[in-house]
Amino acid sequence: MMIHRRTLLTTALTLGAMRAFPGLSYAQARPLVFATFTGSWEEAHKAVLVPAFRKANADASIVLDPMLSVDQIAKVNAARANPPIDVMLHDPGPALVAIGQDIVEPFPVEKSTYYKDLITEAQEPMGPAPFFQVVGLTYNPETIKTPPTSWADLWKPEFKGRVGITNLNSTLGTGWLVEVARMHGGSEANVDPGFKALEALKPNLAAVAANPGALATLFQQGQIDISPGNFNAIQILKARGVPVEFVAPKEGAIAFKTTIHVVKNSPNKDLAFKLIEAALSPQVQTTLMNSPYLIVPTNSKVAMGGEIASVLAKDTAELKKKFVFQDWKKINEQRSAWIERFNREIKL
């Protein structure tokens, strides 16, 4: 086969044109694309949220695209004019990045039936929070007979070489460091006391996991006996028979709002809004609250029940009292500096 200059040129021009006018290369309608998180979130959304949405919207077609928040942002940023995603799910840090980069639409609050029923912390006009993630202490009840009660317990000498943490790449690791700083008089603006405390924690550290998933598996292998941990991740381990328990520390469990956003320039804005409505509805939140999903609801009309009521909070009032919400706007300002500092200082 010979390649002629002319054919090559035509091909190049066509490719170039497709890039310059992405509308050309797409068919008119495409299904609603919902970027959720991987793992248990994907399972929960596939089993509960998507069927609820389809039932309420005449079987509208929808595709789940599970990936990390940061990857969602990268993907939308790469094609702002014709985003491949319609609805994004974010932890607080990435949510602010997405809003700052102007890739999400304000949520049409006035059109929403359920927005006003959300607890005030979940009412975010740029994207409401249909779920909470809760971080507390997780421990192995077979090796630790007295349940821990405070973050400070991680520093107890009896836990020498048995404590696990994650690095600051994750929301879990960063949020926990802020809490440790707060315990020693710091804040979101000043994590110095937190780093000092980490220095003192070194003899107790058995592992610094690269991500929360890796941290959870360390309980399975007996590598660690106690760590800061995510409520949902621990419930999954527990369901698989791993001896592990969750307690909310007396300083308050860290609550992360998981917000849901309509992507700017989405061709499916209407359906995107309806999917978010489904996520905020008491029916969906009630189902997701129960076993096996155990996702903490944000709609105040949902009565807390089951494991969540017994371990976390009986009702919204108690939930607000026991949960600590952090200022991620402040955190994001310095997060890269903290990550760099953690890289340098935390060598075992």
Next chain:
Amino acid sequence: MAASVPRDVTSYSLGLAAPLALFFLVFFVAPLVQLLVLSLHNDTAGAAWGFGQYVHFLTDPFSLSVLGSTLLLGAEVTALCLVLGFPIAWLYHRVGSRAQTLIILIVLLPLLTSVVVRTFAWIVILGRQGIINATLQSIGVIDTPIRLLYTQLGVVLALAQVQMPLMTLPLITALGRIDSNLEDASCSLGAGSWRTFWKVILPLSLPGVIAGCTLTYAAAITAFITQSLVGGGQMLFMPMYLYQQASTLQNWPFASAISIIFLLAVLAVVSVFGLLGRLSRGYGGA
């Protein structure tokens, strides 16, 4: 391109290579150029041009130490693979055909399993209650578990196992090409087996050694999964450093600069191997 070349035998092969060349151009060269352009920005928004990211990396002792430890890790893994892989490859040509099948199976088996699975297997082996610690404790050598996971040693061991086929296969091929009469000749001329090895076998197998080392080295320093799972969150190598900057911090210009520097460092090491390869060919022919 091919059309302008006068008719000769090579014009056909160029035409045949064009689809692949185009593929590489679009999916390899173009993104690489984009990466380079991205790395030449001083700010994350991509408005100010400059070499700021490179200056930042090259003047920062911490960044340089990450690069250094990554290159060192590659050297350690390659050395271990060579030391363990050479005897296996040598043995392969000294045993019967049934044992040969067995050796090939053992060498290839890791390639048939996912890297993630193999890495998790190493976590089970190296853990506090893992196979090694449990065995040592039960025979009374140690009282408390020794720390193997999340250490440089652990990472080197796991990576060596994961990358071993890349070393062994080229070695088996290279050793297979050596005429066994040469060995007999060396012995009949009075050389002992060690002398024969150093003066005859090793120099003639150098092309295989070089190929194996290049492959193992390149694979070991870029093995993101094994490095981060066995090394843990406090051991930082270049792939994780890059991931952190790009994904967690969305600092794409710095991440691009890191990847370009990493790429150049790897190319430098690989070209050293290549140079050694050329020298060895000269040596082998002499």
